[in-house]
Amino acid sequence: MSSQTTSAPVESSKREAFGGRWIFILAAMGSAIGLGNIWRFPYIAYENGGGAFIIPYLVALLSAGIPLLFFDYAIGHRFKGSPPLAFRRMAKWTETIGWWKAMICVVIGLYYAAILGWAASYIFFSSTEAWGDDANAFFFEEYLQVSDTPSLDFTIVPGVFWPMLAIWVAVLIVLGIGVRRGIGIASAIGIPILVVMFLVLVGISLTLEGAVGGLDALFTPNWEALLSPGVWVAAYGQIFFSLSVGFGIMITYSSYLKKRTNLTGSGMVVGFSNSGFEILAGIGVFSALGFMAQASGVAVGDVVESGIGLAFVAFPEIISQAPLGLGPIIGVLFFGSLLFAGFTSMISILEVTLSAVKDKTGWSRVTVVSTFGVALALLSLVGFGTTSGLHLLDVSDYFVNQFGIVAAALVAVVSVSWLLRRLGRMVDHLNKVSSFRLGTVYKFLIGLVLPVVLGYTLVLEFIGQMTADEPYGGMPNWYVNTFGWGMAVSLIVIGFIVSLLPWAKGSALYTEQSENEYLLDDADLTQGKHAANDTEQEIKS
Template sequence: MSDPSVTRPPVTSTHRREMFSSRNVFILAAIGSAVGLGNIWRFPYVSYTNGGGAFLIPYLTALLSAGIPLLFLDYALGHRYRASAPLALRRVGRKWTEMFGWWQVLVCFVIAVYYAAILAWAAMYFIFSFTEAWGDDPEGFLFGEFLQVAETPHIGFDFVPQVAIPMLLVWVLTLVVIGLGVKKGIAAANLVMIPLLLVMFLVLVIQALTLPGATDGLNAFFTPDWAALAKPGVWAAAYGQIFFSLSVGFGIMITYSSYLRRRTNLTGSGLVVGFANSGFELLAGIGVFAVLGFMAQASGSAVGDVASGGIGLAFVAFPSIVSSTSIGPVLGVLFFASLVFAGFTSMISIVEVCTAALQDKLGLGRVQATLAVGLPMAIASMLLLSTTTGLFFLDITDEFINKFGILLGAFAMVIVVAWVLRKIPLLQHHLYRVSTVRFGSLWRVLVAIVVPVVLGYILVNEVIKHVTEPYGGYPLGMLGVFGWGMVASLIIGAAILAFTPWKHGTIETVDELALDAKYEEIMQK
């Protein structure tokens, strides 16, 4: 029996949110967010350099013990409190806990600014693939003719038209999709792009496996180095890859799950998204290393000599491969189209975090919030990234925002929710209401103990590494402003935004949700 003095809160206008039309549409959108550039150009190299086939053991361990549990936590927060990251964390705790949600929003703001540039590069290289425009020197073409990178690291405003124009188009398309809303924009884009991405990448992998030397590449990728399992750094790399690739801990999955209907199988959805993301990463590893095996054989080198990750893989190694085989243009078109599709669906989710937060905070309409968020992002992106010094900004900011923005923000959020507010039991109850897969108290242990321990270990190591050896040999002034300064500005900006007044009526909803939480606790007893 329930306490008659506690009643369910009335549904107010602040509860009426846009909704995904079905759970399957949400799953596609979540997969679209998780599957991004990092799956294609980061995972294969991380796996190869951390034990090859043996890396799959720490990788799967990290997925099951930290990635999926943290994904469940994001789902529970977003779905339970029906809000963007700042409002969800405000509703789960007190006024100061809202700061951790704004931290995640600002992380997404910064990522979107430079992510648009990489997406623009991929779009241009998709066009270049038809004519092999990079010629005989892909590296010289990338850094010279295309990006026109300055000789010394600094920040300048010499614009590069062939970068600025496609970046502008990326922003226009992104803001149009976001402005159309959850059903007509985000869901529709993912319904088209994710199936096409899968088909294109499958064709790419099949084509790659037919190349001479593909077997050598696969042997290099899968041959296990069992001794690597004794190295803490290998396990840290596995957990780091999972956190980066699943889109957890920086507001995306909180926001997306807030658009789900009340009775939704959250854990089942999370498992599908988690394993689909890892399956795509494994597929990417097979395709990329089959192609690198061909490149190694053609150049008379070892696979390790041609293996690379990040920008080097996408915009130097792959164009070299395209120029070396008769089916090269086909591989190039498929590869760069896959980068564009994977990157665009992730870009949408990143910008949506900021848009949803502003909608909740100020009560703006969808189009108003999209423009209020998108225009400053686009302007910053064009000013900083479509220049001859944009690559320096991108490199430094990406390193620090990933290591000390996403990871530190996720660590702080878990500590606050699990240990300060002690909300894990309530969130677990919500998570399991209609879910088909339940992990009992194991989920609480993983979220409250394993996740913060792993994140804390990685963070301590990264701080020591970046303090003792300045990243990339960049000037300390640049690292101070765009590295450490960027991280500090996230924390300060989050605190300022947290104490900015909400739209009238939102705080009353917080009180109602506190009663709702009490109601659920009583029903449990």
């Protein structure tokens, strides 16, 4: 073994842990159920076959989403660490993969705070319908004060800056308190509140005139859409981005579980709960859009939007048109749901990075949060609390998702399955502690199906950008190359550089024992002495 792996721990230390399996499940649900469930899934389903989209969606969930969720659980639980520590314990050279995932979470966490700040503001705006007669102009011009062209304009927008600051303070307090009393309690409180609020919102939306028309538009199946490869790519993409898999969250969270924990059973609960909430979101959103279409005298398709446009333009218009004083109630429920869903997700995103720093340096949680966490908050406020924040958010979000999360997941799966040939060991670990046992089918999905799907998705997006008539979003070349392509590549470079830095003697690599009975060393990687089965032979069999 390498000297770092075999060095005796400086002291015996236990890793932080969740209060129980159900707290972990709620925390994992809090991470998975985020903004994308509410403002992305309904639009993706509508644009890709309506009711027929449920078929590729379920196929993607069962063949990729849940298997990748199990994959992350196995790594985190077996090697007891944040992504860099877990991958470092697996093989020294794979530590870069862990830091790559941690850097992805940095970027997402920076802009996530801005969206939560907007949602918090709109809770109050809903009471007076502050957007007036033009929700679009109010949001982009009066509230965000968006600069005409993408630039490096650092002019602070007070209406965005202060809510963002409040969000950062709340998130850092939760993270500073710890896993059991901070993340666990926030999830145990936040998820039930979110579900109740959204159920009430759906109930009100279903009573609005025109709601049935909206549901017809969403669920009427277009079976011909199933013949389009793009529909299937969209289904897999939605699953990857909504389940919080592939970029370190579930690796980190599963490292906080006790030695004997039902991993696959927990994963099934999280996976299907996430999908159930997405379908519920589709019902609520399209019921409201059906009402808006009827009130405006247009077809449902004319009012369907996704993402920011749906949340901060379409829904304010729905609120303004709602009957019997329901508008403010709908506003508080909708934007409150966005806030709670995003808050628990942001906690999980930042925990990946802060846990990684804590593991590498050996610093206390409070020290990491009060230094590195505060630095991230300041960077977020300067970058996204300004007049250029929306442009930066747009390009960062696209490139970190399409060329960050997908690429990192692909590299991790190929490295573990084919280069390290440790897929059999991961399955053995899952079966050792779980009720739902996995076998050849699972190995086939992880070892072959997932690399093909992730690779195809990545290549398709890359070709699309390379052959486009203009840079992403019509933005200037220098802006896309710097904050799009440049950012995506720099995450890998930074991850590699950080992986070269030595682990502190007081770090988790020395002071926290992995509960795994064997760590993988360079000799294992070369000779494969302890491999349960060669991955290639497993798939061929």
